[in-house]
Amino acid sequence: MLEVEGLAKRYGDVLALQDLTVSVEEGQCLVLLGRNGAGKTTALRCMAGVLLPSGGMVKVDGIDAADDPAAVRARVGLMPEVPGLYERMSVKAYLDYFGAIYDIEPNTRRSRIDELLEVFELTDAGDRWLGTFSKGMRQKVALIRATLHRPRLVLADEPTSALDPDSARRAWIYLKDLQRKGSALVICTHSMEEAEHLAGDIGIMSAGRALAIGNLVELRRRSGLKMRQEVREMPTLQDIYLAIVDNHRDLAEVRTA
Amino acid sequence: MIWPKLERRKAALVAARDLRDAVSELRLILAMVGLTLAIPMGAGSGVRALAAFGGGTAVVDRLSLVGAFFVVFIPASFSLVLALESFVGERERTTLEVLLSTPLREAEIYAGKVVAVLTVSLTLCYGGLIVYCLVAFPGLGYFPLGILLALALSTICQVAAMVAGAVIISLNARTMRAANVMASFIILPMSVVLQVEAALILLGRAEFLWCFALLMIVVAIVLLRMGFNGFSREALLARDAGLGHPMRRAMGVVRASFGRRPAFLRLIWMRRIPVLIAAAGFPIGALAGFVAGSSSAIPPAVVRPVLSSLVRSAGGGGAVEEAMAIFAHNLLAFLLVALLAVLTLGLSGFLLTFAPGFLLGFAAALSSWTIALSGIVPNGLVEIPAAIIAGGLAIQVGATAMHMDARGGWTARVLAALADYVRALRWLVPALAVAAVLEVWLG
Structure with a gap:
């Protein structure tokens, strides 16, 4: 579904992303971990066909993002970190607008909007202006918007960072359900719980590079934590993440070439 | 000149949403409509009063033209505010990023937004001009149709030029505050243009105004093309990095x-x-x-x-x-x-x-x-x-x-x-x- 090979992105003198190679199959989920400025958002934007790569290749559903970015964007649902909602629009009108942009038939989009508002417990707020919504409600709307057209690939940047535990669990169930229906997922997050819950593979990024990519067992092996005597229990993802990032402290924060 | 490919239905979607957004603020609409109606009525009444109290035919005729220019200019200036809000405001609130992540082409977003701003501004301009004509000219024995048409045409171009200028600003300003400062680069040349137009109106020669309107068409096309060429995902999103020093x-x-x-x-x-x-x-x-x-x-x-x-x-x-x-x-x-x-x-x-x-x-x-x-x-x-x-x-x-x-x-x-x-x-x-x-x- 998603093939990324040697992906690089340069903003002027700053090399935001370099040599990223990942692939995500249908129904799989890749979680990207990394501190702020590690290049996760840039990676998502390149995968979504929003930004063109400076080097390497991104293919979604066999379509090269450099050749036909609009076709890639039509197959992708991107949920940015900031929801970016129109304040003076009701949630129903807002979702209907994006449904129309994605060419969903009016009847289909009406029923789909009602269904998703119910999943996220927003039915009663359907006619309220988005400007009156709480942070968590906005994030739910952004997730609905990104997945309304049933995309083949869902790219979400911290999809549950503003949600309460109950709503976050509901969002994970929803994302798992999309996975079961065949969508591929790439999630950027700082929540280890979220990563453990959703991930098939986990990528750890720092300074625009992928330090390690693999499942939990592979990452545990890469971290070397199993060998340490002071760790009596199986190391958590948090331990593994910190160990791998610590092993690569020498990577420059600002990547100038 | 190659014009960009765009799907009209998609551009119309963007335009309709922006239009709804522009008219959803009741206080703003009341202010804009109020000014658009009050100024023409006041200016038209002034001209009539001057005619009634013996202002002299030549003076009244010239003043009626200046009044028309005046009533069109005020709503035209709203276009800059609306355009900055539509482009820079959306960029600042990150709603533009969401729009850019959809399959919409840049041309569709750009055209939709430009059409929305033009619709609001020109409706107010022409609404004001019609009200003014209805108040000022009946019974005056003077109706300079040629000059008014040239004025109407050059107004479209001035509004389009201001909108295009706002797009160019949006590529260089991330906040409304920065955009408002940079708007001087549009306001200053535009004020020179308006002074020239006012001088031509005072001359009362329709052929000069038509030449001016044609020149404005060229300027508007050049600026709209500039705005379109610069309005790209890469330009709007990729510059978020490397902002230090x-x-x-x-x-x-x-x-x-x-x-x-x-x-x-x-x-x-x-x-x-x-x-x-x-x-x-x-x-x-x-x-x-x-x-x-x-x-x-x-x-x-x-x-x-x-x-x-x-x-x-x-x-x-x-x-x-x-x-x-x-x-x-x-x-x-x-x-x-x-x-x-x-x-x-x-x-x-x-x-x-x-x-x-x-x-x-x-x-x-x-x-x-x-x-x-x-x-x-x-x-x-x-x-x-x-x-x-x-x-x-x-x-x-x-x-x-x-x-x-x-x-x-x-x-x-x-x-x-x-x-x-x-x-x-x-x-x-x-x-x-x-x-x-x-x-x-x-x-």
């Missing part, structure tokens, strides 16, 4: 603009097309001046003071002071042309050769070509080529300023063009000194 980065760009530039002769060869355009400005100006002088299209009383002031500016002191005054005058002209090249999109470069050509032709029409040409020899043999080169390089600056690229880099390109101009001054300034000496001692 703005002064250091600015100095780096200035330094880079002077680095690896071509030598003087090679530069002239590389810029031969703009240099040829500037060279054509002189004979075209001379011809235009001769026609204007011999047909009395411009009365000699208008041009004579200009010629006299030019002669006076040469100074009345000794030969050295006179040479210095001529040199300073020409140098100032060269510097102003470069400074104005970006704002006038290179027109100042053309005027550098056109204006002296015009004065020469006008002088020839009043006397003869022999007498007129003897006034510019021998100094003109140095001065005119220098003006042609400077004019050509200034036209190049203007051409660079109007070229927007989806990958950005506008500032670096304009600075490089200006750096070429500055480097050429190393040769042109001594040439001006030589010309001044020749004019005083051999002229």
Whole structure:
């Protein structure tokens, strides 16, 4: 579904992303971990066909993002970190607008909007202006918007960072359900719980590079934590993440070439 | 000219949403409609009152035209605010990023937003104009249809130009605060344009206003194309990185603009097309001046003071002071042309050769070509080529300023063009000194 090979992105003198190679199959989920400025958002934007790569290749559903970015964007649902909602629009009108942009038939989009508002417990707020919504409600709307057209690939940047535990669990169930229906997922997050819950593979990024990519067992092996005597229990993802990032402290924060 | 591909239905979707958003704020709508109705009513009533109390036909007629200009200008100015809100406001609130992540093409987003702003502004402009006409003209015995139509046409173009300017600002401003400061770059040239339009309206000649409207169409098309070329995902999203050390980065760009530039002769060869355009400005100006002088299209009383002031500016002191005054005058002209090249999109470069050509032709029409040409020899043999080169390089600056690229880099390109101009001054300034000496001692 998603093939990324040697992906690089340069903003002027700053090399935001370099040599990223990942692939995500249908129904799989890749979680990207990394501190702020590690290049996760840039990676998502390149995968979504929003930004063109400076080097390497991104293919979604066999379509090269450099050749036909609009076709890639039509197959992708991107949920940015900031929801970016129109304040003076009701949630129903807002979702209907994006449904129309994605060419969903009016009847289909009406029923789909009602269904998703119910999943996220927003039915009663359907006619309220988005400007009156709480942070968590906005994030739910952004997730609905990104997945309304049933995309083949869902790219979400911290999809549950503003949600309460109950709503976050509901969002994970929803994302798992999309996975079961065949969508591929790439999630950027700082929540280890979220990563453990959703991930098939986990990528750890720092300074625009992928330090390690693999499942939990592979990452545990890469971290070397199993060998340490002071760790009596199986190391958590948090331990593994910190160990791998610590092993690569020498990577420059600002990547100038 | 290649126009971008776009799906009209998608552009209409964006336009409809933006339009709804613009009219969803009741207080804003009340203010805009109130001003649009109150000003025409007040202005129209004023004209009627003047007519009723014996203001004189000529004064009332002229004032009725100025009133029409006034009532159209106020709502037209709303377009800048609406456009900045639509482009920069959405960028600041990150709603534009969401729109850019959809399959919509840039052309569809751009066209939709421009149409929405034009619809609101022009509805208010024309609504105001209709109200004004209904209040002011009935029973006046005077209805300047031609002038009003030209005014209506040039208003569309002014609004379009302001919207396009706002798009260009949105590429360089991330916040509304920065955008409002940068809006001066639109407001200042636009105020000059409006003053010219007001002067033409006072002249009461419809043909001048039509020429002005045609010129505005060209400017609006150029600016709309600039806005479209610059409105790209890469330009709007990719510049979020590398924002630290703005002064250091600015100095780096200035330094880079002077680095690896071509030598003087090679530069002239590389810029031969703009240099040829500037060279054509002189004979075209001379011809235009001769026609204007011999047909009395411009009365000699208008041009004579200009010629006299030019002669006076040469100074009345000794030969050295006179040479210095001529040199300073020409140098100032060269510097102003470069400074104005970006704002006038290179027109100042053309005027550098056109204006002296015009004065020469006008002088020839009043006397003869022999007498007129003897006034510019021998100094003109140095001065005119220098003006042609400077004019050509200034036209190049203007051409660079109007070229927007989806990958950005506008500032670096304009600075490089200006750096070429500055480097050429190393040769042109001594040439001006030589010309001044020749004019005083051999002229």
